[in-house]
Amino acid sequence: MKNKKNILVSLVSLSVLMIATQTVHADSANFSVTPKIGENQVGQNLGYFNLLLKPKQTQNVEFTLNNNSNQTIKVKTSFGTAFTSQSGNVGYTPDLVKPDPSLKINLKDYVKLPQTLTIKPKNATTVTATVTMPDENIKGVIAGGFNFEDASTSESTQKSSGVSITNRYRYVIGLVLQNDTAKVDPTLNLGKVGPDQVNGRNVITANLTNSAPAYLMQMNTSATVTKLDDKSVNYSYNNAAMEMAPNSNFNLTIPVSIQGVLNGKTSEPLKPGKYHIKMTVYGSQDTNGTHQTMVNGQVTKYDYKWTFDKDFTITGERATALNAKDATVNQNSGLDWLLIIGLIMIILLLIALIFLFIKRRKKEEQEDKTNEDEDKSI
Structure with a gap:
C-alpha cells in the first residue's frame, strides 16, 4: 500500500x-x-x-x-x-x-x-x-x-x-x-537495440517495454555501449528522472553524435562492427527499498532493479547511410580514404589487365613468327 x-x-x-x-x-x-x-x-x-x-x-x-x-x-x-x-x-x-x-x-x-x-x-x-x-x-x-x-x-x-x-x-x-488497490509490480524488458537517428543526430536506440498494468515511476536509468573489438569506442547515458506508463514501450536514445552546440567541433562517424550494451534500471524510490545507488551524491533506495546485457551489430551499409545524414559528422573523414582505396584497387586492376593483354599479345606474335618459320622451311 x-x-x-x-x-x-x-x-x-x-x-x-x-x-x-x-x-x-x-x-x-x-x-x-x-x-x-x-x-x-x-x-x-x-x-x-x-x-x-x-x-x-x-x-x-x-x-x-x-x-x-x-x-x-x-x-x-x-x-x-x-x-x-x-x-x-x-x-x-x-x-x-x-x-x-x-x-x-x-x-x-x-x-x-x-x-x-x-x-x-x-x-x-x-x-x-x-x-x-x-x-x-x-x-x-x-x-x-x-x-x-x-x-x-x-x-x-x-x-x-x-x-x-x-x-x-x-x-x-x-x-x-x-477494480482494487492490490499492488502490481512493473515488468521491464529490453528489446531491439540498434543505430538510428533523432533530430538529424546519430544515436543508439534501446527499446524498453513495461508490459505490466502498473506505472514505473522514479525510473533511474544508466546505459553504456561499447564496441567489442575497440573499447575506446563507447557511448553512455544516465537519467534519474524517467517514468513509464502501464503497458507501454519507448526507444531509449543513447547519443553518438554531439547533441548541443558544435562550436566548430565535429562528431566521430558511426563505425560498423559488433557492439555490447549494458544497462541498469532502478524504479520506485522507497526509503525501505532493497536496492540502492547514488543520485546527486546521495544514497537513494528503490523497490526495483533490472540489469540488461545484449550484443548487437551495426552493418557498414547502415553506418554509412546514417553518417551521410548526420550534419555533425565531417563528411570528408573516412569517405576520402574509401575513395582512395577504391581508386588504388581500380588502378591495380587496370595495370593487371594491361600486363595480361601485353603478355598475351607477345605470345600470339611469337606463335605467328614460329608458324611463319615452319612454312618457309617446308
Whole structure:
C-alpha cells in the first residue's frame, strides 16, 4: 500500500498540465479546467481521477471550464491512452504513439465525452464524460488522460520578419481506473537495440517495454555501449528522472553524435562492427527499498532493479547511410580514404589487365613468327 501511495503522489505532476504547442511564452491561457472529484476516488487532492470501479460499472465524471478571456472561445476535447514518450515521460496525447502489444484494454474505448465546447466571455460551463469499466475483472490499472485544447486561434504577427505564430494551449487531466488497490509490480524488458537517428543526430536506440498494468515511476536509468573489438569506442547515458506508463514501450536514445552546440567541433562517424550494451534500471524510490545507488551524491533506495546485457551489430551499409545524414559528422573523414582505396584497387586492376593483354599479345606474335618459320622451311 505504501508503494501505491508513492505511485499516486508521483502522478500528480503528470495529471494537470498546460502545454503550448509552439515554443512561445504567453502570460496566461484563455481558459482553465477543474475536475470534480467523486467519492470513489483513490487518494484525495490529487488533481486527477483515480477511480475504484467494479466490472461493467459506469460513472460520469465532470469538469468545470472557465473562459478567462473577453472573447468567446471554442475548446476541443479528446481522450488519449497513457503512453511513454521518447524522452522517458508519461504522455496522454491521443493517437500520438502506437499502443504496445501488451495493452489488452485500451481505455479510450471506454470513455465518451463531447468533442467541441463553446464558452462565452468570462463564463463557465460544466463538461460531463461517461466512463465505463470493462466487463472483465482487471489487475493493476488502466490509464489515460482527458485533453482540453483551445481551438480558437490566437495569432501574433511580427511585421519585420513576416512570421505568424499561433499559440494554443492544452490541459490534460489524468484518469486511472482499477477494480482494487492490490499492488502490481512493473515488468521491464529490453528489446531491439540498434543505430538510428533523432533530430538529424546519430544515436543508439534501446527499446524498453513495461508490459505490466502498473506505472514505473522514479525510473533511474544508466546505459553504456561499447564496441567489442575497440573499447575506446563507447557511448553512455544516465537519467534519474524517467517514468513509464502501464503497458507501454519507448526507444531509449543513447547519443553518438554531439547533441548541443558544435562550436566548430565535429562528431566521430558511426563505425560498423559488433557492439555490447549494458544497462541498469532502478524504479520506485522507497526509503525501505532493497536496492540502492547514488543520485546527486546521495544514497537513494528503490523497490526495483533490472540489469540488461545484449550484443548487437551495426552493418557498414547502415553506418554509412546514417553518417551521410548526420550534419555533425565531417563528411570528408573516412569517405576520402574509401575513395582512395577504391581508386588504388581500380588502378591495380587496370595495370593487371594491361600486363595480361601485353603478355598475351607477345605470345600470339611469337606463335605467328614460329608458324611463319615452319612454312618457309617446308
